[in-house]
Amino acid sequence: MELSEAIEHAIDGNAVLFVGSGFSFGAKNLLNSSPMTGRAFARYLYEQAGVTTEDDNLALASQLYETKFGAAKLAELCRDVFTIRTPSNHHTALLNLPWQRIYTTNYDDLLEKSGSEVGKALASVTLDDAPEKFLSNARVCLHINGLINRLSALDLVGGFKLTASSYLNDAFTTSTWSSVFRQDFRLARAIIFVGYSMYDLDIQRIVHSEDTKDKTFFITSPPKGGGTTPDDVFLPIFGEVCSIGIENFATQIAEIVKKYRPQTKIETFVALEKVEAVPVGRIPTNSDIEKLFLYGTLEKLLIPSNSLVDPDRYYVVDRISKLKIEERLRDEQDIVITSNLGNGKTVALEQISAALAAQGWNVFKVSSDTKDARKEGLRALSLAGNTVVLIDNYIPLLDFIDFLSIRRTGRNFRFLLTVRTHVHEAFLDRLEQALRTQSVASFDLNRLTKSESQEIVKLIDNFGLWADFSGWSDVQKLRLITSECDSQLHQVLLKLYQSPHIAAKVTELFSSIRPNVRRIAIAAFVIRGSGLSSDRRLLNDLLRGSPLVRLSNADRESVKFLWDDSSGHIRLKSSVLAEYYLTSLGDAAEVVDVLIEMYFRAYEMRPVGKEYDFFIRSVMSFSALQKMLPRSGLRGATIRFYEAIQTSPFTRKNPHYWLQYAIARLSFEDNLTEIAPYFQSAYAFAKLSNYDTYQIDNHFARFLLVQAARESNVDISYEKYKEAKGILLKQTLHEQKYYPYRVASGVLDFVKTHVASLDPHRRRDVIQFCGEVQKRIGRLPMEMRTNRHVMGCSSDMRTALAELQEHAGDSGGKPRE
Numbered sequence: 001m002e003l004s005e006a007i008e009h010a011i012d013g014n015a016v017l018f019v020g021s022g023f024s025f026g027a028k029n030l031l032n033s034s035p036m037t038g039r040a041f042a043r044y045l046y047e048q049a050g051v052t053t054e055d056d057n058l059a060l061a062s063q064l065y066e067t068k069f070g071a072a073k074l075a076e077l078c079r080d081v082f083t084i085r086t087p088s089n090h091h092t093a094l095l096n097l098p099w100q101r102i103y104t105t106n107y108d109d110l111l112e113k114s115g116s117e118v119g120k121a122l123a124s125v126t127l128d129d130a131p132e133k134f135l136s137n138a139r140v141c142l143h144i145n146g147l148i149n150r151l152s153a154l155d156l157v158g159g160f161k162l163t164a165s166s167y168l169n170d171a172f173t174t175s176t177w178s179s180v181f182r183q184d185f186r187l188a189r190a191i192i193f194v195g196y197s198m199y200d201l202d203i204q205r206i207v208h209s210e211d212t213k214d215k216t217f218f219i220t221s222p223p224k225g226g227g228t229t230p231d232d233v234f235l236p237i238f239g240e241v242c243s244i245g246i247e248n249f250a251t252q253i254a255e256i257v258k259k260y261r262p263q264t265k266i267e268t269f270v271a272l273e274k275v276e277a278v279p280v281g282r283i284p285t286n287s288d289i290e291k292l293f294l295y296g297t298l299e300k301l302l303i304p305s306n307s308l309v310d311p312d313r314y315y316v317v318d319r320i321s322k323l324k325i326e327e328r329l330r331d332e333q334d335i336v337i338t339s340n341l342g343n344g345k346t347v348a349l350e351q352i353s354a355a356l357a358a359q360g361w362n363v364f365k366v367s368s369d370t371k372d373a374r375k376e377g378l379r380a381l382s383l384a385g386n387t388v389v390l391i392d393n394y395i396p397l398l399d400f401i402d403f404l405s406i407r408r409t410g411r412n413f414r415f416l417l418t419v420r421t422h423v424h425e426a427f428l429d430r431l432e433q434a435l436r437t438q439s440v441a442s443f444d445l446n447r448l449t450k451s452e453s454q455e456i457v458k459l460i461d462n463f464g465l466w467a468d469f470s471g472w473s474d475v476q477k478l479r480l481i482t483s484e485c486d487s488q489l490h491q492v493l494l495k496l497y498q499s500p501h502i503a504a505k506v507t508e509l510f511s512s513i514r515p516n517v518r519r520i521a522i523a524a525f526v527i528r529g530s531g532l533s534s535d536r537r538l539l540n541d542l543l544r545g546s547p548l549v550r551l552s553n554a555d556r557e558s559v560k561f562l563w564d565d566s567s568g569h570i571r572l573k574s575s576v577l578a579e580y581y582l583t584s585l586g587d588a589a590e591v592v593d594v595l596i597e598m599y600f601r602a603y604e605m606r607p608v609g610k611e612y613d614f615f616i617r618s619v620m621s622f623s624a625l626q627k628m629l630p631r632s633g634l635r636g637a638t639i640r641f642y643e644a645i646q647t648s649p650f651t652r653k654n655p656h657y658w659l660q661y662a663i664a665r666l667s668f669e670d671n672l673t674e675i676a677p678y679f680q681s682a683y684a685f686a687k688l689s690n691y692d693t694y695q696i697d698n699h700f701a702r703f704l705l706v707q708a709a710r711e712s713n714v715d716i717s718y719e720k721y722k723e724a725k726g727i728l729l730k731q732t733l734h735e736q737k738y739y740p741y742r743v744a745s746g747v748l749d750f751v752k753t754h755v756a757s758l759d760p761h762r763r764r765d766v767i768q769f770c771g772e773v774q775k776r777i778g779r780l781p782m783e784m785r786t787n788r789h790v791m792g793c794s795s796d797m798r799t800a801l802a803e804l805q806e807h808a809g810d811s812g813g814k815p816r817e
Contacts, residue, residue, distance in 0.1 A: 003242055006190035006217050007256045012263050013098040014189040020105055022195020022221060025246055026088035027110050030080045035108050041081065082108035082148040090250030092117045094194070097253070101184045102141040105200060107148045111141050126150065127175045132436050135180065135407040136381070144172055172202045176406070182210055183403055187374055191216040191239070194246055197231050198238060213239050219249045271372035272380060275353045275363035275390070278304055284315040289463035293493065294502060295561050296574020298347065303354045312462050317455040319344060319445060320351050326359060328441050329388060329414045336394070336431070338421040339445040341529065341627065342490035342576035345418040346392055348445060352416060353390055362387040367533055369400040377404045386412045393531055394419050395427055396611050402434040420531060421446060422623065425737065447487040453478055456492065468499040493576040497584070506577070509561055510585055517555045520547055521562060522586065522594045525578035529628045530618035532611055541605055542598040542615070579627050588633035595619065595628065596644045603650055616650060620657055622664040635668045655691045658682035663699055672707055679703060694731070698739050701727040705746030714757040721750050725769050732776045736784060741793040744773050748796040755803050767804050770797040
């Protein structure tokens with residue numbers, strides 16, 4: 001890139017300006033002299049302090065001056081030197097350009113005065129200011145070392161970076177502004193430094209790490225008397241040096257401004273998908289419903305059909321109107337919709353997006369955090385009216401959310417997000433940080449309400465999809481959904497797949513896929529099961545040989561029922577169908593082979609992007625893994641996978657790995673003696689890595705209760721129970737989630753095994769524990785008290801108490817007060 005092109009980018013508003021002390025050349029301060037550079041000011045301070053030296057260390061010089069004359073005197077001198085009376089023409093020429101952002105290490109107010117001269121007021125900020133309060137203003141100028149207008153004697157310690165103590169206060173790299181700085185440097189088409197010598201180590205580190213050399217220019221003063229200066233050697237590391245001086249630079253700007261016609265911004269969105277209002281379409285057919293239920297093919301044009309005249313031919317069950325989504329968004333709440341795989345959050349997102357677009361909202365979807373997505377996100381911020389950004393699975397886009405959240409103050413700009421329930425629980429704190437708010441409304445769609453279950457029965461009835469269940473009564477079908485399927489849409493769909501008629505159709509479709517293509521399909525299913533979207537890049541990265549590149553047209557045709565292959569993404573139509581194949585139709589050896597290959601490829605790719613690390617952690621978790629492996633041979637496949645990755649550097653000393661392997665073996669009811677070392681390893685490696693042991697403790701309590709229930713010796717069994725009790729009482733003391741209560745249910749098995757052998761003292765102890773758990777359940781928030789694990793725990797505690805009290809006799813079975 002040439003300097004002239006960089007100036008054109010500045011005229012278009014796509015360049016960052018960074019100025020140092022050399023920028024002040026030609027301006028006049030309150031002393032009617034040109035503001036000194038940092039080095040010149042250091043020499044002046046040394047002289048005033050009576051120190052003879054060739055050193056030009058400003059931090060040390062100002063410290064010596066302050067020691068001799070006091071902080072107040074130093075502050076007064078700074079105000080005289082760095083308050084600007086008049087700027088020069090070359091300063092105003094630079095400030096007349098629409099810079100994307102302006103940064104400076106200068107204390108003076110020259111930028112502000114120059115901007116005022118040309119009617120371009122700046123929003124001047126320092127590191128003490130919160131970025132989110134200012135970034136909605138395009139003309140922000142950050143004074144990294146402090147601003148003279150805010151200087152007091154106290155500011156010399158931190159906010160005004162002049163003395164040694166303030167230089168030691170490494171405020172920039174630890175501030176939120178450093179993140180904004182990095183983002184601006186990545187997005188800018190050009191970066192221009194004027195009068196700056198990369199003096200600050202903080203700035204050096206950040207600029208070097210962002211690798212912006214090809215678009216960075218340094219405007220330095222013309223050479224004097226020949227010879228090589230330190231800047232000539234050092235600055236080329238970071239960009240191209242233009243030793244033309246600020247006056248000649250301003251002249252060059254003026255010449256280009258005369259000739260250059262600013263580019264007209266094309267207001268289209270590519271990286272962000274704009275959702276348009278959908279007109280009310282046709283009435284759905286039987287084929288439409290079959291494709292939706294069995295293959296996940298969602299016809300967006302049919303979503304508004306729920307508002308058609310025929311009340312019996314609706315396309316999807318309305319699960320969103322009662323949530324009052326638009327009302328909450330207008331009340332400046334961001335929204336998260338949670339559910340486990342296949343329970344309806346993606347369909348709900350489509351319903352909501354269609355409804356909001358119909359109400360006149362600017363609705364956008366984003367699937368990848370790219371530079372183009374961020375640029376278009378900034379454009380979306382500036383749109384008139386109400387704007388909402390929809391993200392299906394927000395975890396990989398937390399940085400994108402943070403990028404826009406910090407810039408949306410004062411705008412009606414909201415996020416509508418989805419994620420799996422258990423993942424949201426783990427990432428809620430991080431999400432609140434990214435959103436810059438705790439005003440997040442969460443809605444869980446895991447379970448159908450009674451009325452929704454009735455609507456599902458009616459919908460399947462109306463379109464003839466019950467197949468082998470067609471002869472059942474409405475009451476039996478409703479019981480199937482609410483009891484056998486636990487009111488989960490995901491389980492209803494799996495139940496339909498399991499009917500012989502539908503299973504045969506699905507099996508026939510998969511049998512037509514060639515083995516090399518089936519391997520790609522398995523990989524796509526695994527990626528979706530991990531919580532990531534299956535884009536082409538990810539598939540090619542995680543499978544050897546970039547197999548998507550060599551797919552024939554016939555191969556692509558054979559998998560059209562599984563996914564849409566367009567715009568760089570392979571969009572799985574049905575995550576439930578993917579799970580059904582992996583768990584019911586897939587060959588265990590083939591699936592594990594693909595999974596192991598993907599794991600090690602992801603490990604190799606970890607330095608490239610966060611998504612690979614996310615993938616590794618996800619497939620390592622047994623809760624996700626068991627939905628990716630065939631039920632036939634699940635135990636052997638699980639053990640083979642965990643032992644295959646055991647020697648990788650990522651897992652060898654990873655407490656999360658050892659915990660997940662222990663959980664898996666415990667779920668298979670394996671030998672407890674074999675499982676115990678896995679918990680020991682998890683604790684040992686957690687201690688080395690400062691890992692939060694909450695999860696390990698929780699599952700270890702479950703392990704102890706299983707030991708207590710299996711142990712025939714009542715003395716050993718009781719000690720196991722006591723150890724588990726200590727963990728659970730600690731976790732339930734302040735815990736607002738269901739995890740410790742789910743584990744506490746295990747006490748019932750211990751009681752059933754040993755109730756007749758417990759002496760009165762031990763019996764009273766267990767009774768007291770069960771009563772205490774029930775009390776703590778009673779103090780939980782209503783939504784948690786109705787959680788199925790918590791309700792199950794409460795029921796188990798009542799059963800345990802009944803058995804204990806039955807054996808207690810008259811001598812003492814009641815809990816102590």
